[in-house]
Amino acid sequence: MHHLKFAPSWLRFLIIFLLAMGILFRFFNLDGKVYWHDETYTSLRISGYTINEAKQQLFNNRVIGGESFAQFQGANPEKSLNDTIMSLAKENSQHPPLYYVIARLWMEIFGNSVTAIRSLSAFISLLVFPCVYWLCRELFNVPLSVPGVAIALMAISPIHLVYAQEAQEYILWLVTILLSSASLLQAMRLESHDKDQLAKKRQPPDLFAIWSIYAVTLAISLYTFIWSGFVAVAHGIYVMVTAKFQLTETVRTYLIASLVGFLAFMPWLTIVFGEFFNFLISADKTTTQSFLMPIFPFMMMQLSRIFFDIDLSLDNPIGYFITPFFLTLVGYSIYFLCIKTNYNVWFFIITLIVVPALPFILPSLIAGGIEASTEPYFIPSYLGIQVAVAYLLATQLYNGSVSRRRIWHIIIALVIICGLISSKVSSQAETWWNKGISYDNPQVAQIINQTTRPLLISDALGNNFGNVFSLSYLLEPKVRFLLVNNQKIPKIPDGFTDVFLLNPSDIWHEKIEKKYKLKTDIVSSDNYYSVWKLAKPPKLRQRNISPKNKLSAS
Structure with a gap:
């Protein structure tokens, strides 16, 4: 990896250019796309009103104007921050309150417009870049090449642009995944260095502080999105397997830190279980129509959307040319990662890709399809795939003959062009595939x-x-x-x-x-x-x- 420690000036310029373009696209035309069904529920929760309260005042067989909805779509003096939290606890506890608390405070300052609420996600998305840099530094121990390419890919990734302009918690969840993953890897690395330094009678690093950061970031991730529990399972599998299922000092410290993180989340988890049991014993269960997509085309389409997305349908012929290219690129990236890096590196990325996705993929195989609305739950998988591709592309900039490097330069150019085209098309559209039932x-x-x-x-x-x-x-x-x-x-x-x-x-x-x-x-x-x-x-x-x-x- 010695050749990866330095990046030529042209690569640095390219990374800075793509990062700047990614930031511009995140803040361009924020109110251009339809403010859809799920985003209106976000604004309703921020307002502090419950669904029943909104129904009582609006759905009462009287003629009203569009201005009547404004009271239930953002911060207002009639309801407090505590009402925002309580509305989630009463009716939607599967969405933890952290993002909604931040959004409430944000809207009290900047107003209730679509641009204001979506700008919060756009600003949060900027935290992705230093966090992915930290994660790649911990994984590959190189200062710029791989982390820089990863930042560039994340900046122009269509899938991340979608959630960076969405009034929901998913982009914040991505940031917390990066933070908890990077802090875990750093704690494990310093734990191993600690033994060497003790043997050499040197001052060991402050491991308690590093493990505390992991516990805190894990709790923050859980309070952002409840699916973080499966990311924590992926972390646990990684720690146990790398320790060869032995109760080492690293494993014991990890278990304590994880326990602290889950104990911090226990108050909200109690509310989730309470609402679930109330649903089971309730005689009034509302069923909604679900639209299932074939699992394999869905996965292939989502994989392609990581790099190229112009809102194509499943049966669009362009997809038959684009999807195989990116499927081959991702498959080879994972293969290359496994044969070129040590076990501690590639196994972490594989668990991050596979473990959080399995709870959706396995039931979908039995049911014969998957709900289209589940695509945000695959954000950990998107992240792992992009890191693997970033490692491949950064490595191929230097390896092999001149002709081989030229081929990879063409591939990198295609990936960049696809990302930039996707971002341009998406930024000018008034609706997009993620708008679902409001498309x-x-x-x-x-x-x-x-x-x-x-x-x-x-x-x-x-x-x-x-x-x-x-x-x-x-x-x-x-x-x-x-x-x-x-x-x-x-x-x-x-x-x-x-x-x-x-x-x-x-x-x-x-x-x-x-x-x-x-x-x-x-x-x-x-x-x-x-x-x-x-x-x-x-x-x-x-x-x-x-x-x-x-x-x-x-």
């Missing part, structure tokens, strides 16, 4: 905004609650909302030129047709929800809407 909301809003005096009717079942909030950011002030609870028949007032139904169940919209003696025409439909329009049909006109095009939100 078509801009199209729906455009249809409604084109009418003269529109009225949007919806209930609060399934995904409708969050999508109504999402549409409130896109619809013009002239649009009015008539929101009902428990699918009551709405009282439609006079004076509206166009009336739309948001994702009605078959029974509900048939009852509305019958009461008002109107027909409904579908104006938008996808895998998640549909929008219908009430209309007076001609006498001899027959409906030509096939039942298979109807989507139920019951």
Whole structure:
């Protein structure tokens, strides 16, 4: 690895250039994409209101304007920081409170706009770069080459750009994974150096402080995202295997530090278990429709999105050319890592890639598919893959003949070009694949905004609650909302030129047709929800809407 300790000036310039481009893309057009279903729930939690409180004030069979939603979408004087934490504890404890507490304080300073809340994630994403530098230094013990290439890859990675502009906790989770992983590796390295220094009668490093950092960062990671428990399992497997399943001093210290981290998380974990048991004994269980994707195409698509992403669908032919290239690159990177580095290096990266992903992959193999909304849970795997690729690319800059190095220069150029193109396309788009059930909301809003005096009717079942909030950011002030609870028949007032139904169940919209003696025409439909329009049909006109095009939100 001696040749990796130094980087030529052109590589340093390239790293700085890509880092600057990555930072610019993170802050460009923050409010351009649709503020989608899950992000509106983030703002609702920050506001301190519960879902039931929002339903009572909004879904009450009265006509309201879009401004009525603002009270439930950010910091407000009626609710405190304690209300933010309590709303999570009561209704959504699987999301720990750390990010929401930080976001609440942030929005009290900078306001409740989409740009303000997303800028928090953009600023947090800047911490990724020094953290990945630290992790690579601990893994490879080189000052610039591998850490620098890793920083460049992370800066232009489309998958990280997505979460750097998302009003959710995932980019903060990535930072905590990097911190806990790097601190663990440093503690283990100093633990081994400690023995050598004691033998040479030198002053050992302060191991207590280093292990304390790991315990604290582990607790912070758990309070950011509960899936950190599986990252901790990966750490535990790594420590036990590298110690050859012996209870060494390093293993004992690790167990104590991990125990401290989990004990610090125990108050919130108790709340999680309490909510889970209440759900089991509750007679009122709401079921939502899930959309499963084939596991293998899903994994291949997510792997490709680490490096190249222009919002392609599964059946897009471009994917058949792009995905094999990156699959080969990743596969060879992991192989090269395993044969060129020592066991302590490659085994850490393999466990980080595999262990947190297995709890999703194994059940998906049995179920025959995986939910598209699970892609953020693979962030540890994305990180491990990028570190492996960074090591390969940094190494191939120097190894082999001139012709071999030129081939790898071309490959590196392709990876960089793919990342830059992806970032440019993503930064200018109004919607993206991660918007899930709100992907078509801009199209729906455009249809409604084109009418003269529109009225949007919806209930609060399934995904409708969050999508109504999402549409409130896109619809013009002239649009009015008539929101009902428990699918009551709405009282439609006079004076509206166009009336739309948001994702009605078959029974509900048939009852509305019958009461008002109107027909409904579908104006938008996808895998998640549909929008219908009430209309007076001609006498001899027959409906030509096939039942298979109807989507139920019951």
